[in-house]
Amino acid sequence: MKRAIPVVALSIAGLIPVWRYEPSIGGTTSSTAEPATTPSASTTAASGTVVKGTTITTDKGPVQVQVTFSGDKITAVKMLQQPNHPQTTAAVPVLISETLKAQSADIDTVSGATITSDAYKKSLQAAMDNNAKSASASPSASASASASASASASAASKVVAGSTVNTDKGRVQVQVTFSGDKITAVKMLQQPDHPQTTAAVPVLIAATLKAQSADIDTVSGATITSDGYKESLQAAIDAKG
Template identity: 75%
Template sequence: MKRAIPVVVLSIAGLVPVWMYEPSALTSTTESAAPASTPSASASSSSGSSSGSNVVKGTTVNTEKGAVQVQVTFSGEQITAVKMLQQPNHPQTTAAVPKLIAETLEAQSADIDTVSGATITSDGYRESLQAAIDDNAKTASASPSPSASESSASASQTVDGSTVNTEKGAVQVQVTFAGDKITAVNMLQQPNHPQTTAAVPKLIAETLEAQSADIDTVSGATITSDGYKESLQAAIDAKG
């Protein structure tokens, strides 16, 4: 299954230091053994926002490798960001999370592939994700339909940032706005480098939190970070 680069939010990617590990570990090794625990799930919870987005916490799924829990941001029924609240402390999990988030944003559902070498984490991720999706659907069905003026005000706008040619390769972002709020960031171009791949989720997560290009540079990916911020600022300026 081909998957696009858009890891937004992937966002969110739990903000874990994934650049410390090589993504190749996903296909060369499997998750190491860890003390087993009884699988269980806690109730999910959600909270709305004045901008029309809905942030929902999925169930906490206790796997053999550790607890897995996601937090999902929705704009209506659209998944705009996914953040890891809990995940096993393991290299394969750390490397797998950006892929799981990227596939979620593309599929817009929990019907995504298992990441090789991180089967247990993948299963827990999907279970927690599905719980968040179900909870959001219940909230949406219980909410009154927005008026025409409200729908117009919350209409999304997608803007491509400038293409920034760095020493490592081209960097370009695509930003989705709901009014003045940044709801999603998608990478259109990025250097084919492990540090870049690992840094992108953190850059996107910080963007969604800061709602601007005034974000920190990711250690080990300075060049990509600078290109990202320049392209992002261009998109913000173009949106007006």
């Protein structure tokens, strides 16, 4: 039988990873609680896959967790619903800490918060089961779709560096991104370190994107840079084919 973790241990400041604990607002409002059989939902975020566990109704109030996964690894746990009770408040950081350590719902019950602990573990296990089902649903299809999208993006876009043009002010070289025959971006790889050049470059790039060619006006006060820019740009257009 697993040992019970005393809640009193939580009074020691700094030992509990409280930055992972986000208590829910109005956790005691039972009117908003879902049935215990409500299926969990998952979404994909930049930080990983976020999965909600089922809502477990207890004598103290509803309990529901939200788990963030990176693959199969649990990286964060957040309480969506919890009883508004001092022992629950003290127990939650311990439960979350143990979950991150064990990477499962097989964790100790916190002494003094048995009801909350049991409900937490049930909601956690539901989230883990849902994540496993989602991961195994269609891995080959997901990989195929990802590879196809990557291949399409690669085929649609082409990056070409123009020739380096030596000027009296310094070297000028552009890099052009094409989507089919369309110029979608221009980047300066080399340019003179001069205030007039710095001011002229955004104007030259904007004119290029509008004209979709190197047939653009020279920027007054930056004639040398403008001519070098257009020469390098035309070389990139020619090299693209």
